[in-house]
Amino acid sequence: QLIRLMKSGQLKRLNILEGSVRSGKTWISLIIWAAWVASRPKEYMYMMCAKSLQTLKRNCLLPLQELIGENNFTFSLSTKEGVLFGRKIMLEGANDNRSESKIRGITLGGAYCDELTLFPKDFFTMLLSRLSTAGAKLIATTNPDVPTHWLLREYLENGELADDLMRMFFGIDDNTTLDPAYVESLKKEYTGVYF
Numbered sequence: 614q615l616i617r618l619m620k621s622g623q624l625k626r627l628n629i630l631e632g633s634v635r636s637g638k639t640w641i642s643l644i645i646w647a648a649w650v651a652s653r654p655k656e657y658m659y660m661m662c663a664k665s666l667q668t669l670k671r672n673c674l675l676p677l678q679e680l681i682g683e684n685n686f687t688f689s690l691s692t693k694e695g696v697l698f699g700r701k702i703m704l705e706g707a708n709d710n711r712s713e714s715k716i717r718g719i720t721l722g723g724a725y726c727d728e729l730t731l732f733p734k735d736f737f738t739m740l741l742s743r744l745s746t747a748g749a750k751l752i753a754t755t756n757p758d759v760p761t762h763w764l765l766r767e768y769l770e771n772g773e774l775a776d777d778l779m780r781m782f783f784g785i786d787d788n789t790t791l792d793p794a795y796v797e798s799l800k801k802e803y804t805g806v807y808f
Contacts, residue, residue, distance in 0.1 A: 615781060619645050625779040626744070629729065629769065630754045632783035635791060635799065638754045639727065641783075643677045646725045646752050647686070651698040657722025657746050659697070662705040664731045666690050669704060672727050707732040713739040722746040726753035734763045 618624060624645075630638045650659055663669035670690060677697075678686050688695030688704060695702035700722075705715055707726075713735040721743045726732065744751060755764065769780055785796055 615641055615645055616648075618779070619649060624649065624750055624752075626749070626777040627741075627751045627768070627774070628753070628779045628781070629764075630752075630781050630783060631757065631769075632787075633785045633799075633803075634756060635788055636783035636785050637788040637790075638783045639672060639676065640680075642725070642752055642754050643673060643680055646723075647677060647681050647697060649750065649752070650700050650702075650723060653700065653722055653748070654746075655699050657749075658701050658703060658719065659723045659725075660703045660705060660716070660719075660721050660740070660743075661695070661725040661727075662707050662732075662736075662740070663727035665706040665708050666693065666704060669706065669727060673725070674704070707736040709733060710735050712736045716740060716743055719743055720745055722749050724749075724751050726751065729753040729755040730758040730762055730764050734767075737764070 615630075628645075630642050632638060646661075653659075661669060661673060663672060667690075670688075674688050674695070678688070686695065686697045688702070690704065693704045695704055703719070706712065710733045712733060716736070716739055721740075724740055724744060726737075726740070729737070741751065758765070768774060768778065771778075785791070785799060
């Protein structure tokens, strides 16, 4: 469904994939991100971010490289830069409120966020203000958090953002590659908001 939306130009300014662990959110988000960036202008700058650079590498950069090949995506944590289909990708960690100062002043054509509920609100607010080129988009993943979380209250449940925000839920049963016994075990182990 998400691929169809992207192919038909129906992604919104903010695209947030939420849901259970192991549901396939990161895998499909990386495919969407790569395909979308490949269709965008080469002169724009893009960003990928997570709580830390090491988390970004483990959760996203290495899997993305495996998905599309090293010829199409290279990165360096020491320079905090990558190249995805010839487009420059800035890499950043968002581990505390001081992180937002790292992205002030830049202009972005798009951004990818891994585990968005772990980000400080100030970083996210600043990141959205940096998405100022024509057609710029955010693609983000997250697991559920507390009902009072700023992302839920101020963005996901904000009716005024309906035209700019796509919220897509992924459940554990959406990942058909998992062993059914593993899925049943997870369903028994998780309760409440974690389920």
